[in-house]
Amino acid sequence: MQHTAPSGRVGSASAPYLPTARTVPTRARERASYDRELVHSILDDACLCHLGFVRDGAPVVLPTLFGRVGERLYVHGSTGSRPLRSANAGDPGLAVCLTVTHVDALVLARAAFHHSMNYRSVVVHGTAVTVTDPEERRIALDAIVDQAVPGRSRDSRPADAKELAATAVVRLDLNEVSAKVRTGGPNDDPEDLGLPHWAGIVPLTRGHATPVPAKDLDPAVGVPDYLSTL
Amino acid sequence: MQHTAPSGRVGSASAPYLPTARTVPTRARERASYDRELVHSILDDACLCHLGFVRDGAPVVLPTLFGRVGERLYVHGSTGSRPLRSANAGDPGLAVCLTVTHVDALVLARAAFHHSMNYRSVVVHGTAVTVTDPEERRIALDAIVDQAVPGRSRDSRPADAKELAATAVVRLDLNEVSAKVRTGGPNDDPEDLGLPHWAGIVPLTRGHATPVPAKDLDPAVGVPDYLSTL
Numbered sequence: 161m162q163h164t165a166p167s168g169r170v171g172s173a174s175a176p177y178l179p180t181a182r183t184v185p186t187r188a189r190e191r192a193s194y195d196r197e198l199v200h201s202i203l204d205d206a207c208l209c210h211l212g213f214v215r216d217g218a219p220v221v222l223p224t225l226f227g228r229v230g231e232r233l234y235v236h237g238s239t240g241s242r243p244l245r246s247a248n249a250g251d252p253g254l255a256v257c258l259t260v261t262h263v264d265a266l267v268l269a270r271a272a273f274h275h276s277m278n279y280r281s282v283v284v285h286g287t288a289v290t291v292t293d294p295e296e297r298r299i300a301l302d303a304i305v306d307q308a309v310p311g312r313s314r315d316s317r318p319a320d321a322k323e324l325a326a327t328a329v330v331r332l333d334l335n336e337v338s339a340k341v342r343t344g345g346p347n348d349d350p351e352d353l354g355l356p357h358w359a360g361i362v363p364l365t366r367g368h369a370t371p372v373p374a375k376d377l378d379p380a381v382g383v384p385d386y387l388s389t390l
Numbered sequence: 391m392q393h394t395a396p397s398g399r400v401g402s403a404s405a406p407y408l409p410t411a412r413t414v415p416t417r418a419r420e421r422a423s424y425d426r427e428l429v430h431s432i433l434d435d436a437c438l439c440h441l442g443f444v445r446d447g448a449p450v451v452l453p454t455l456f457g458r459v460g461e462r463l464y465v466h467g468s469t470g471s472r473p474l475r476s477a478n479a480g481d482p483g484l485a486v487c488l489t490v491t492h493v494d495a496l497v498l499a500r501a502a503f504h505h506s507m508n509y510r511s512v513v514v515h516g517t518a519v520t521v522t523d524p525e526e527r528r529i530a531l532d533a534i535v536d537q538a539v540p541g542r543s544r545d546s547r548p549a550d551a552k553e554l555a556a557t558a559v560v561r562l563d564l565n566e567v568s569a570k571v572r573t574g575g576p577n578d579d580p581e582d583l584g585l586p587h588w589a590g591i592v593p594l595t596r597g598h599a600t601p602v603p604a605k606d607l608d609p610a611v612g613v614p615d616y617l618s619t620l
Contacts, residue, residue, distance in 0.1 A: 182448075182450070186470055186471055186472055187467075187468050187470060187471055207493075207496075207507075208491065208493055208507070208509075210440035210442075210451050210491070212442040212449035212450065212451035212487070213449050214444050214449050217485070218412075218444070218485045218487070218515065219442035219444050219449050219451075219486060220412070220442065220449075220487050220513075221440050221441075221442035221449075221451050221488070221489040221513065222489065222513070223489060223491035223509065223511050237417075238416075238417050240416055240417060241416055242416055255448045255449060257448070257449045257450050257451045259451040259452065259453060261440070261453035263437075266437075266538050266539060268542065268546070269546070270547055271546060271547045271549070271553070272532075272535050272543060272547060272548055272549055273550075273553040275535050275538070275546070277437075277538070279438075279453065281453050283450075283451070283452070285450075301502060302502075305502050305505050308496050308507070309496060309498065309592070312498065312505075315587050316498070316500060316501060316502040316505070317501045317502060317503075317582060317585055317587065319501070319502055320503075323501070323503040327503070345602075345604045345605065346604055348604075352547060353606055354608070356608075357545050357546050357611070358601075358603070358607065358611050358612070358613060358614050358617070359603070359604040359606075359607050359611075360601055360602050360604045360607060361602050361604075362539070362598050362599070362601045362602075362617060362620065363598070363599035363602065364597070364598060365595075365596065365597045365598065365599050366595065366596045367594070367595045367596075368496075368592050368595065369594070369595050370593075371588075371590055371591070372575075372590050372591050372592075373588070373589070374575045374578075374590045374591075375575065376583055376589075377588065378584070378586075381586060381587070381588050381589075382588070383588060384588050387588070390592065
């Protein structure tokens with residue numbers, strides 16, 4: 161079924177994702193967004209996702225690296241890993257939910273009830289399918305390396321035939337997607353504003369420390385520029 | 391069924407968690423641990439988890455705050471939220487997988503294949519059950535606030551009857567639990583050590599910036615000590 165986005169375009173680069181029953185939250189709907197650029201920016205600010213799937217009827221959530229190429233997400237792993245084997249089990253692939261979350265601040269209200277956090281998250285529902293095309297696999301593996309360190313894939317030895325044979329790559333298309341964002345200060349009730357408790361936000365910071373060379377690195381190999389601009 | 395841990399103690403505070411079929415990884419088993427103190431330390435270094443459950447046969451993974459009290463984890467939410475309603479649907483509760491992950495460093499190898507990250511993760515499998523006992527609910531709600539900011543629950547207005555009525559609390563016991571930890575530098579193959587690519591780790595840092603008071607905060611309320619020791 162084709163939906164027509166408000167802009168009149170169908171699936172164009174700038175049209176928002178189309179909400180579905182499971183991407184419309186039951187609560188805090190004002191925090192939900194289907195904006196494509198916002199979703200991309202939240203994904204691109206991360207290299208780790210939490211991937212959920214169902215095994216023997218029970219949920220499993222595992223952290224894993226990922227890469228984004230346009231409207232496609234890729235994850236990889238050993239061909240022996242259980243979820244990747246499941247994705248490889250032919251049609252219809254493996255039902256997954258891929259979630260990325262950034263916590264930007266702790267939000268302290270006068271009332272315990274109104275404590276919260278400022279965050280940006282993306283939840284992707286869909287079906288993970290095994291990628292078999294050699295060129296798409298190469299692009300996906302580069303994207304996973306570059307998601308963590310942009311530019312790194314060009315400065316490392318590409319996978320050889322043996323490594324490629326040991327690596328499963330699965331793709332999840334960005335179709336059923338939502339972002340959720342909270343910003344701003346605490347939302348205390350008016351009658352609590354005079355209470356003697358501190359209220360506000362505690363911003364959380366993250367960054368990169370100085371790179372630490374491997375013990376066996378040739379000292380002639382300097383720190384590459386792409387690490388200084390992370 | 392009771393298992394006896396190697397120490398001879400059953401379920402004592404210091405005995406390790408007992409591995410099960412789903413807490414023994416198929417890969418990198420040397421990174422897995424069932425050590426209770428390690429699991430606690432990884433959990434306590436976080437206030438956000440990714441909670442997975444199954445809805446209409448498909449996986450759902452949502453970020454949420456949590457709190458730990460001994461061998462029990464608690465999450466809370468609106469009584470109207472879908473997963474919390476499911477947990478409330480009586481026996482046997484809601485099958486969940488709760489995962490906490492810290493990324494400590496990016497690991498850059500000469501070979502793209504050996505790129506990795508240093509991380510600490512905990513995966514908990516189990517059944518989330520709704521907490522109805524008022525005293526346990528109070529302890530749980532305090533723990534969730536204190537997980538993010540230790541000491542904060544004592545310096546905020548406790549939930550009143552209306553807020554309590556709107557809040558669902560669910561418990562997940564720490565029984566089927568594993569940690570996974572990677573540390574150290576890249577593991578390149580010997581024949582790649584002479585390649586001209588930089589190799590090593592990029593440590594990731596995280597911290598707290600200066601607290602930002604709410605716009606409507608009485609200037610007489612100073613920043614509390616427990617924020618300066620976060």
